[in-house]
Amino acid sequence: MKTLMDDEERVIVETAAAFAEKRLAPHALEWDATHHFPVEVMREAAELGMAAIYCREDAGGSGLRRLDGVRIFEQLAIADPVIAAYLSIHNMCAWMIDSYGTEEQRKTWVPQLAPMTAVASYCLTEPGAGSDASALSTRAVRSGPDRTQITCSTASSSSSPAPGSRTCMW
Numbered sequence: 001m002k003t004l005m006d007d008e009e010r011v012i013v014e015t016a017a018a019f020a021e022k023r024l025a026p027h028a029l030e031w032d033a034t035h036h037f038p039v040e041v042m043r044e045a046a047e048l049g050m051a052a053i054y055c056r057e058d059a060g061g062s063g064l065r066r067l068d069g070v071r072i073f074e075q076l077a078i079a080d081p082v083i084a085a086y087l088s089i090h091n092m093c094a095w096m097i098d099s100y101g102t103e104e105q106r107k108t109w110v111p112q113l114a115p116m117t118a119v120a121s122y123c124l125t126e127p128g129a130g131s132d133a134s135a136l137s138t139r140a141v142r143s144g145p146d147r148t149q150i151t152c153s154t155a156s157s158s159s160s161p162a163p164g165s166r167t168c169m170w
Contacts, residue, residue, distance in 0.1 A: 012064070013071050019050075019075075019076075020080070025079035031080070045087060046115050047115070050062075050076075050087060051115065054069060055094050055098040056110075060115075073088050090120045093113070093120030093122060094114070097109045097110060124136070139151045
């Protein structure tokens with residue numbers, strides 16, 4: 001099957017491929033073996049617009065389509081599937097805030113997630129529930145005007161031991 005891309009789409013794919021070849025491929029095996037989470041390299045990807053792909057531009061996102069994201073993650077995964085998967089999750093969290101958050105949440109978080117000064121994770125797995133979202137016992141209850149009490153027993157998270165702030169989506 002022949003894939004037809006316009007010039008902008010080709011630039012997106014070529015940019016992701018060049019970044020993956022230069023910044024991910026030479027280090028992927030070492031990072032995996034040493035359990036290294038290369039935050040600075042992912043921030044370089046963010047500088048290329050790969051950390052808030054589907055977020056609106058007015059909040060700092062790239063304003064691209066899902067198809068563009070698929071093409072970006074495909075190129076990254078050729079070099080390092082772990083980094084591609086993590087950036088996919090980070091993008092999902094940024095998109096959820098951009099799409100469903102309040103205007104204040106959008107203006108607070110998307111500008112931090114786009115350059116990855118804040119990193120995001122998706123916490124789904126619980127003991128006894130696995131990754132079955134309908135069986136989770138996690139609860140979020142508003143406990144004040146600016147507070148939410150989260151009660152959970154999370155077995156794992158997509159986030160890493162990256163330094164700095166995190167945004168978790170439960």
